[in-house]
Amino acid sequence: MKRLIKQAGAWCIAAGCAVLFTGCASTSNDSKTIALLPWHRTAPVDHAGLQAALPPAGSGRGAYYQDDGPGTNPPPELYLVPDAVFKDEPFAKVGNRPYSVFGQKYTPMLDNAPYSQQGVASWYGVKFHGSRTSSGERYDMYKMTAAHPTLPIPSYVRVTSLQSGKQVVVRINDRGPFLSGRMIDVSYTAALKLGLLKKGRAHVRIDRILAADAAKVVALRREAPADAKSAPRQATTAF
Template identity: 45%
Template sequence: MKISVNSLFGVLLIAGLNGCGSTPKNPNDGRYHISQDIAPDRLPQDHEMIDPTPIYEVPSRGGNKDYQVLGKHYKVLKTSEGFSEEGVASWYGKKFHGHLTSNGETYDMFAMSAAHKTLPLPTYVKVTNLANNKQAIVRVNDRGPFHDGRIIDLSYAAAFKLGVTKSGTAKVKIEALHSAPGFYVEVENAQQQAELSDKSAAIAALFQIPTKVIESSGAFRLIAGPLTEQSQAMDLVNNLNQSGYPQAKIYQPKQNLLQLNPN
């Protein structure tokens, strides 16, 4: 039976996310509408399987402290720099869809995301299915899987893209990725992620540019990019301002990993 950390979030939060004396919730308790995890009623659409672009994100407020599950202690890595690993990948789907991930986001089985036991949240990783050489980039925002011998739990969309849903599990290699070079634009920020989700899709369709909602400095931010030239980023800011997004500006993360210059 699959055990996802989605079922653990409340317990870990109460315990200060340090796992001290905490025990996991029963994944079959009343929190979930179904007792066993199953595939969704439809297949992922092409746009749902587009690889996310790695971007610097401030470490999540939740899910980044050492913890304990089923009597085993897990030490969260301080950095993902140079991280790679080979092992078995599995996937999680409908049972956990709409519930909280370990860093407090909402799990979407049609997003390109994943769960890992010790990588910092969030971390972008490249996953290679060693049986068919298919590759995908996923954003790790959850903890798990806690079955012996498994190293990563993929969202259904990511697993489908990699060909893992046919077999249920697959031998994979995962490699941590870091910020892609380029220029980014912050379209808008809000206190709730849901306020930006629809706008993210609309901006991506209107301007034909990748978008994502990230958590940063206690707020959620709708980010567009990357763009190869600073002049392109400034043009996008101007177009967004004229399209009803007066807050749009060049995105400058706290750590200057993207080498942006807002002037």
């Protein structure tokens, strides 16, 4: 279910709801008795070229909480979706005010200071697809976005799997996760690219990307030799 937080008079969705693997808080006590919609009862399908199909949402067999999980018809070749591209955006008017969940207070950062953190990443999917995020935008599980308790909305981070070394860049546009031990909730596509869809979670490091970092990358690309520019690049450029 959605976690509803009253934040300075406005209700917002917490990313990923008091879950075992998508992690975020719910103020409801009936999260285990949600009526499953028809699309929850479908058979497993091949998800973006995974070697094995993921259990469908609502089956209780996946590394995600009950009625959350993958969609039944994900777009093809999601692993080719480009990482989020840094934009120097103003902070959102909503989603950046102090708030409390389960008695714990959170104060979002409102600066442009460097930030790094290590912890557990999880992902959230079809249960929240199309719902409003804490930024007021609609959650799209097939875009490169993520939820974090305190990083500014919007902001950008590089997420690195400490097991595989895989990296992605995502745009923070939501709040959560709020389950103890979870640090960041990434979208379905980001989880696919990080290799954590089936496992449900992974130990990662996040590094905030600032305007100066993005400017350095642009400068390096401009200075690169012509043959280097034409060569294939990795999905994520290290900052």
